Amino acid sequence: MVGKRSLNRDDGVPYYRLNQQSGVAPDQSHRHGDLENGKHNHTPYHYSRRSLARSRLPPRIIRFQDAARTALEDLHRNQLKNALLSGIDRQGLERFRKPDHEIKQIKNKKLRAFYRDQNEKLNDWLEVDVVVMAAKWAINVNVAANILLLASKAFAAFTTGSLSLMASLVDSALDLLCTLIVWSTNRLVLWRLNALQKRFPVGRRRLEPLGILVFSVIMVISFLQILRESVSRLMPPHGDPEMLGYAAIASLVATIVLKGSIGLACRPIKTTQVQALVQDCKTDVHFNTLSLLFPLIGYYAHVWWLDPLGAGLLSLYIIYDWGHTSFENVTRLSGEAVDARTLRKLTYLAYRFCPVVEGFKSITAYHAGDGVWVEFDILLDENTKLSRSHDIAETLQYCAEGLGEVDRAFVTTDYAAIGPSGHAVDAEMNH
Structure with missing residues (x-):
């Protein structure tokens, strides 16, 4: 007790x-x-x-994008990575390794056996370090890929008039913004000063859901604008299908392939944090595949309204998704029963x-x-x-x-x- x-x-x-x-x-x-x-x-x-x-909660329905949850999980993965890597001193351990040629020169049989056994232990520990470094690699590569793919999507979106591609660009940009908001609020929560502790005696953990609430409002307003634009393009009885340039197609295909490859490469790393990253890659593949198929099929099938319709459907889904997230945070901040x-x-x-x-x-x-x-x-x-x-x-x-x-x-x-x-x-x- x-x-x-x-x-x-x-x-x-x-x-x-x-x-x-x-x-x-x-x-x-x-x-x-x-x-x-x-x-x-x-x-x-x-x-x-x-x-x-x-x-510990029952599994929820998988949604296309939940950047708040993803950003929080990315933050947790970074904290876990830093905690793990701070405990790895590979060079400090390697100084105890004895080269084979030096072991052979030792005349004492028991001493030779001791150094061989010690080298085997170092090899085992090195294998463990490799697993930890693999988790670090998975996390860092995913962050770098998000930044690189955002830049390529921005270039592709400005070279074509596809609304579906614009929706994909806005989603990726706001995902990174959400990561920044979560990181900033988390730093504010962990920032411990005597003056702040006196002013906030029970801490400032509610800054995190407040940050997500603000971001969800930004997300809903942004996709309302895309929905408005898609409706305005659907109003005329006739129109011309938007042609995706090679840069736009290459950008989305690269996103799908790269995210899919990262997900497959991370799948063997059986940790909760990396498996969450795998799920994030899976949702990115689904979202970007739809963003590519709507305008591509519309152009080659000569269905001009398919691209704005696809952008509108994706916008409606994200508005619903983030509206639910916003309402969830409001009710919890209001003291909802468990x-x-x-x-x-x-x-x-x-x-x-x-x-x-x-x-x-x-x-x-x-x-x-x-x-x-x-x-x-x-x-x-x-x-x-x-x-x-x-x-x-x-x-x-x-x-x-x-x-x-x-x-x-x-x-x-x-x-x-x-x-x-x-x-x-x-x-x-x-x-």
């Missing part, structure tokens, strides 16, 4: 001793605990509990404290931006000592905050099952 003192049962036996008897070693860490087995996962906490929370699955998990956590509490008056969980805040109102015997009451409440708080979804947990204690629960405002509303 976590806390300044161990919790004892009524028979005086500490709970951590029960874990020892069952073969589970006691652990004082309180983050990411497995309550069922009494084990703990010491994975270091990094920026986004959102990504951890998402991994989903049933998260509430069940928190209820089960509370249930595991049944041996040391009399009951629970209420469990309230709601979003405060991307993270979740949860309030427990627990019942204790009126004769419970202050020290024991403190340990129970603090342990429940730490266990709840150890869950990936939870940012903050608040625990209040009570001895009467009948009476107001929660805050003063809640009590007034109930009456």
Whole structure:
């Protein structure tokens, strides 16, 4: 159990001793605990509990583009990459390697065996480093490819009048803008100064969903303009199909081939972060394939309205996609209640404290931006000592905050099952 003192049962036996008897070693860490087995996962906490929370949620319908989610995942991948690479000192390890010709000159048989064994260990560690460097390569190549392909799309879009190609260009440009917004807000969140900590005592993590909200508005307005242009081109009864130049076709084909190649090359790297990058490449391939097919088929089939129609359909989809993202962020910033699955998990956590509490008056969980805040109102015997009451409440708080979804947990204690629960405002509303 976590806390300044161990919790004892009524028979005086500490709970951590029960874990020892069952073969589970006691652990004082309180983050990411497995309550069922009494084990703990010491994975270091990094920026986004959102990504951890998402991994526990049911799979969502894959959408063409969700630059907010993609940018956040790119940011997490960069943080993971930097953390991993900072621990690799290849040159520092290589100085312990003994060349084969020097080993052969050693007369002591046991000493020769020692150096050969050491070289084999260095080879194994080098193999591990290669895997980590491969993850770094995948991340950096994808970022470089996005910048290069944006430049080629811009050149192609200005050499042709295709609206589908323009929609693809705007989407790519705003994706990079979203990455910049997420990176900037994340830096502001992590920027810790004493003056800022006094002004924002609980941190500034809600800057991240606010940044995504602002960007989603920009995204919707931009594609509304493309939709307006596509409708204006569809209004006349006749028109001429837009011809895609070789530069435009080459640009989109290069995007599809390069993104597809990066996705296939990254597929063998079985890490969550790189696999998310593979999914991002897959959505890029789908979007750019449609951006190429609409004007190309329209030109060769002499269907002039197919290109503006395709641009309008893509714009409608992105407007719907980002409108949903915007609404989602607004509701979460407004304090939306958590989903049933998260509430069940928190209820089960509370249930595991049944041996040391009399009951629970209420469990309230709601979003405060991307993270979740949860309030427990627990019942204790009126004769419970202050020290024991403190340990129970603090342990429940730490266990709840150890869950990936939870940012903050608040625990209040009570001895009467009948009476107001929660805050003063809640009590007034109930009456």
